[in-house]
Amino acid sequence: MLGQVIASGLAMGCIYALVALGYAYVWNTMAIVNFAAGEFLTFAAYIFVATFTMSLGLPFWSSLLLTAAAMAALGALFSRLVFARLQRQRALVAIIATVGFGIFLKEMARIIYGPEPLLYVSPFGDDMLDFGGFRLSVQQLLIMVVVVVVMAAQYFVLRYSMIGKIMRATALDRETAALMGIPVNAVLAGTFAFSAVLAALAGILLAPLFYVTTEMGSLVGLKGFVAMIIGGFGSVPGAIVGGVLLGVIENVGAFAISSTYKDAIAFTMLLVFLVVRPEGLIPERSADRA
Amino acid sequence: MLTIAPSEPPELELSQVDVFYGKAQILIDLSIHVERGEVAAIIGANGAGKSTTLNLIIGKLKPSKGTVTFAGEPIAGRAIDKVVAGGIACVPQRRRIFSTLTVMENLEVGAYVRRHDKGGISATLDEVFELFPVLKRKAADMGGVLSGGEQQALAIGRGLMAGPRLLLLDEPSMGLSPKLTTEMFASIRKIAEGGRTVVIVEQNAYAALGVADYGYVLEGGSIALEGHADELLRDDHVRDAYLGA
Ligand SMILES: Nc1ncnc2c1ncn2[C@@H]1O[C@H](COP(=O)(O)OP(=O)(O)OP(=O)(O)O)[C@@H](O)[C@H]1O
Ligand SMILES: [Mg+2]
Numbered sequence: 043m044l045g046q047v048i049a050s051g052l053a054m055g056c057i058y059a060l061v062a063l064g065y066a067y068v069w070n071t072m073a074i075v076n077f078a079a080g081e082f083l084t085f086a087a088y089i090f091v092a093t094f095t096m097s098l099g100l101p102f103w104s105s106l107l108l109t110a111a112a113m114a115a116l117g118a119l120f121s122r123l124v125f126a127r128l129q130r131q132r133a134l135v136a137i138i139a140t141v142g143f144g145i146f147l148k149e150m151a152r153i154i155y156g157p158e159p160l161l162y163v164s165p166f167g168d169d170m171l172d173f174g175g176f177r178l179s180v181q182q183l184l185i186m187v188v189v190v191v192v193m194a195a196q197y198f199v200l201r202y203s204m205i206g207k208i209m210r211a212t213a214l215d216r217e218t219a220a221l222m223g224i225p226v227n228a229v230l231a232g233t234f235a236f237s238a239v240l241a242a243l244a245g246i247l248l249a250p251l252f253y254v255t256t257e258m259g260s261l262v263g264l265k266g267f268v269a270m271i272i273g274g275f276g277s278v279p280g281a282i283v284g285g286v287l288l289g290v291i292e293n294v295g296a297f298a299i300s301s302t303y304k305d306a307i308a309f310t311m312l313l314v315f316l317v318v319r320p321e322g323l324i325p326e327r328s329a330d331r332a
Numbered sequence: 333m334l335t336i337a338p339s340e341p342p343e344l345e346l347s348q349v350d351v352f353y354g355k356a357q358i359l360i361d362l363s364i365h366v367e368r369g370e371v372a373a374i375i376g377a378n379g380a381g382k383s384t385t386l387n388l389i390i391g392k393l394k395p396s397k398g399t400v401t402f403a404g405e406p407i408a409g410r411a412i413d414k415v416v417a418g419g420i421a422c423v424p425q426r427r428r429i430f431s432t433l434t435v436m437e438n439l440e441v442g443a444y445v446r447r448h449d450k451g452g453i454s455a456t457l458d459e460v461f462e463l464f465p466v467l468k469r470k471a472a473d474m475g476g477v478l479s480g481g482e483q484q485a486l487a488i489g490r491g492l493m494a495g496p497r498l499l500l501l502d503e504p505s506m507g508l509s510p511k512l513t514t515e516m517f518a519s520i521r522k523i524a525e526g527g528r529t530v531v532i533v534e535q536n537a538y539a540a541l542g543v544a545d546y547g548y549v550l551e552g553g554s555i556a557l558e559g560h561a562d563e564l565l566r567d568d569h570v571r572d573a574y575l576g577a
Pocket of ligand 1: 358376377378379381382383384385425
């Protein structure tokens with residue numbers, strides 16, 4: 043039984059890690075928190091389930107790619123139009139703009155797709171797979187595989203590609219990056235688009251586990267934020283570790299105490315970390331932010 | 333110095349430019365003329381407008397009056413990436429090394445505007461490593477752990493990686509010991525001898541005029557005095573105000 047609790051905690055933790063990674067990327071390059079992340083997740087789940095899968099009848103992977111592309115475009119457009127203007131004023135204004143955009147997305151989902159929750163049945167079935175006594179559902183396995191692939195891909199891109207290098211340079215010192223001829227605004231828009239894709243993946247992977255509702259992303263968005271703080275604000279490895287840890291601990295805690303306390307456990311973890319280790323598990327070295 | 337055919341346009345020309353930050357006028361009717369292959373020094377005290385002049389050339393600022401031409405083409409108002417891709421690189425004041433990128437990565441990022449020109453990049457990399465061997469030795473180290481002199485070398489190397497015809501240097505002597513300053517300016521002279529045009533902006537008039545062909549004295553946003561570098565080094569006003577003689 044505990045094995046299953048850990049398995050579902052791991053899967054949920056992977057989802058938090060995706061969202062947390064999006065926060066970390068945006069924080070590193072723009073020094074803001076995107077509080078619309080949860081609603082990006084919601085909106086992505088809707089267009090994936092209602093538009094691409096149900097209305098257009100597209101297969102899973104095509105729907106996934108189209109959803110990711112649509113959310114990337116939305117993220118890039120939002121950052122380009124809104125941030126490019128607002129950020130010059132004050133980070134706080136831009137952060138509030140993300141909150142506003144989140145509300146806008148949630149309401150758009152309600153207007154376009156209606157108030158009824160949507161049920162999405164995974165095309166991969168709900169078989170349980172046995173890994174030497176450790177049992178995982180197909181969906182849980184899919185979540186873990188997708189997240190591991192994404193994490194590895196982002197690591198290699200960030201570390202070794204020209205795009206990754208100019209992203210890191212832009213994050214460190216935007217003005218000097220611009221002086222090298224780096225298209226700083228495009229880099230920022232691209233980063234935001236990537237964070238939107240991460241949220242979209244989280245929404246798509248969560249859809250078969252929950253009903254798709256306009257609220258589905260709100261709590262996940264917040265917990266992704268908690269995960270980033272636990273891991274270390276802005277730290278990429280921290281976001282991953284923080285997410286997985288949060289997922290497992292809240293699930294095991296809920297199992298040991300009572301599932302009523304699941305969310306309370308997550309936010310208690312946040313408080314404990316803020317008091318005991320405010321810099322997070324894997325703090326971003328202060329040298330990383332010039 | 334190269335011999336210049338009379339028909340060739342000046343490599344860089346600022347003609348009667350005014351630049352404002354908001355309401356404050358920073359550059360006043362400024363004119364500068366730099367021939368191809370020349371080293372020009374612009375010396376001036378704190379706040380004289382030296383960095384502003386370089387920011388204008390690289391495209392960070394627009395003049396409200398006057399023209400900026402590069403190899404005969406007007407460039408004022410062009411976006412920075414176009415200016416850099418067009419052959420001008422600026423090495424910023426205080427070096428501004430990307431601290432958590434390695435030395436090699438700093439150089440690669442400097443070559444961003446010609447990332448598809450692999451051959452050009454590797455040729456320039458050889459040139460940079462020959463000029464500053466320490467960068468080759470420390471290629472895998474983080475930029476932030478280098479010493480001040482090494483960081484200045486890296487900042488110049490990063491600028492060169494864009495493959496510029498015209499290199500702008502903003503106070504390369506800042507924070508360096510007199511000995512390191514001498515070495516750094518010898519390297520800068522070599523860069524010019526390799527066929528590039530160099531504009532140095534400096535408070536250290538002695539060092540800058542020592543390697544320059546021609547010099548300008550910038551005071552309160554306008555040119556107070558100009559002349560051949562060796563003439564300026566002997567000029568009474570320059571000696572009193574900038575050489576502490
Ligand atoms: N972003 C800005 N906004 C408003 N005023 C500015 C700005 N940057 C510089 N200035 C002003 O413009 C003037 C010239 O500045 P500039 O940086 O060009 O001087 P400088 O000669 O490079 O000085 P230093 O040797 O200290 O680097 C100064 O009075 C400065 O206060
Ligand atoms: Mg300056």
